Amino acid sequence: MSPLRFTGFLILFLAAMVSSAQSAEHAAAGHDAATIGQDHDAAAHEPGPAYDEAAALSLSQAAIGRSVNDHSFLDGEGREIALSALRGRPVVISLIYTSCYHVCPTITTNLEKVVRVARDALGENSFSVLSIGFDTPNDTPDRMRLFARQRGIDINDWHFVSASAETMRDLSADIGFSYFDSPKGFDHMIQATLLDGKGKVYRQVYGIAPEPPSLVEPLKEVLWGKQVAATPIDGWINNIKLFCTVYDPTTGKYHFDYSPFIAFGIGLLALSGIAWVIVHSWRRSSPSGPAA
Numbered sequence: 001m002s003p004l005r006f007t008g009f010l011i012l013f014l015a016a017m018v019s020s021a022q023s024a025e026h027a028a029a030g031h032d033a034a035t036i037g038q039d040h041d042a043a044a045h046e047p048g049p050a051y052d053e054a055a056a057l058s059l060s061q062a063a064i065g066r067s068v069n070d071h072s073f074l075d076g077e078g079r080e081i082a083l084s085a086l087r088g089r090p091v092v093i094s095l096i097y098t099s100c101y102h103v104c105p106t107i108t109t110n111l112e113k114v115v116r117v118a119r120d121a122l123g124e125n126s127f128s129v130l131s132i133g134f135d136t137p138n139d140t141p142d143r144m145r146l147f148a149r150q151r152g153i154d155i156n157d158w159h160f161v162s163a164s165a166e167t168m169r170d171l172s173a174d175i176g177f178s179y180f181d182s183p184k185g186f187d188h189m190i191q192a193t194l195l196d197g198k199g200k201v202y203r204q205v206y207g208i209a210p211e212p213p214s215l216v217e218p219l220k221e222v223l224w225g226k227q228v229a230a231t232p233i234d235g236w237i238n239n240i241k242l243f244c245t246v247y248d249p250t251t252g253k254y255h256f257d258y259s260p261f262i263a264f265g266i267g268l269l270a271l272s273g274i275a276w277v278i279v280h281s282w283r284r285s286s287p288s289g290p291a292a
Contacts, residue, residue, distance in 0.1 A: 051187035056178045060189055063176030063201045070199075071171050073132065073161035076145025081130075081159055083199060090127040090202070090222045091195040092215065095177050097135035098143045100185055103208065107190060108151050110209045115155060117212040117253055118219060127219060129158040134172070134179055135186065136165045175201055196222045212252065 070084040083091070094111055096104035108131060115129055131148070133139020144160040153160075163171065172178065179188035192205040192215065203218040 051178075051180050051182070056189050059178055060176040060191055060204050060206075063174065063193075064204065066174060066176075066201050068174040068195060068199050068201060069170060071163070071167050071174075073130070073159075073163050073167070074141045075159050075161050076141050076148065078141050081161055083195075086128045086130075087199055088197050089125070090197060090219055091199075092127060092129045093175060093193040093195065094129070094131045095134045095172075095179075095188070095191075096131055096147075097186055097188075098133055098139050098147045099135060103190070105147075105151060106208055108147075108153070111192060112151065112153050112155070114210060114212050114215050115158065118216045119155075120253065121216055122219060122223065124156060126223060127157075129155070131158070131160045132168075132171070133160075133162050134168050134177070134188070136163060136168050139163075176204070194218055194222070 068083065070082055072080055072082045075081055092111075092115070094107065096108060098104070111129075111131075119126065131144070133144050133147075139162050141162050144162055148154075148160040175193045177189055177191065177193070179186045190206060190208055192210070193201055194203040194205065194215065196202045202222055205214050205218075207214075
C-alpha cells in the first residue's frame with residue numbers, strides 16, 4: 001500500500017472514530033418513542049379509538065430495511081414525479097394532510113429548519129425531500145402547492161406532491177406509515193422516513209420538532225463512501241469532509257472539525273519519535289564492522 005493511501009485510510013479511521021463519539025451523544029434524538037397526531041403546543045388532540053400508538057410504532061419500525069416500490073406522484077404543477085427518478089441519492093419522505101391547521105404545518109416548518117441545516121452540512125444536492133399529502137381526496141396538486149407557499153418553502157429538490165388513493169395505500173404499507181380518521185381530522189404517525197440511494201427504508205425520524213442530528217447523522221451514514229468523485233483522491237476528500245462535519249448544539253449547525261487532523265499530526269509525531277529512538281538505539285548497539 002502506498003504511503004498516500006495509508007495516510008488517507010488512517011485519516012478516515014480517526015475521523016470516523018471522532019464522528020461516532022459525537023453522534024452517540026445525539027443517538028436518542030432519532031430513536032425516541034413516536035409521537036402521534038397531537039400538537040402539544042397548540043390544540044391538544046386525543047387520538048380516536050382506532051389509533052393504537054404502540055401498534056403504529058411497531059409497524060413503522062418493521063419497515064426499516066424494506067425496499068420501497070416505485071410510486072408516482074403529481075407535483076404542484078401537475079408534473080409526474082416517480083420515486084425511481086430520485087434513486088441514487090437519499091430521499092426524505094414526510095406525510096402530511098393540508099387541512100390540518102396545527103400539527104402538519106408545524107411538522108413541515110420544523111422539517112424545513114432541519115433540511116436547511118442538513119443541506120448546509122452535506123451539500124445542496126445531497127438528498128431529495130418529498131412532502132406527500134395522504135388525504136388523497138383533498139390533497140390535490142393545487143392544495144399541495146398552496147400548502148408549500150403558505151409555509152414559505154422554496155427549496156431545491158423539495159417536492160410537495162399528491163398521490164392517488166391506491167398509491168397512498170401501497171406507499172403507506174411500504175414505509176410503515178399509519179393514519180386513521182378522527183373527529184378532528186386524522187390520527188397519524190409523525191415520522192420522516194429516510195430512504196437510501198437504492199430505495200430502502202434506512203431510518204425513521206419521529207417527533208414534531210426533531211433535532212438536526214436525528215436526520216443528518218443517518219444521512220451521513222448513507223452517503224459515506226458513495227459521494228460522486230472524479231478520482232479516488234477526490235472520493236477520500238469527500239468522505240473526510242463528510243465525517244469531519246460535526247454538530248454544534250450551541251449554534252444548531254454543523255461545522256468542519258479539525259481535531260482528527262490534529263490528533264493525526266500528534267500521533268504521527270509520536271510514532272516518528274519512537275521510530276527515531278529505536279533506529280538510534282539499534283545503530284549504537286550494532287557492531288561497527290565485521291569481527292576479526
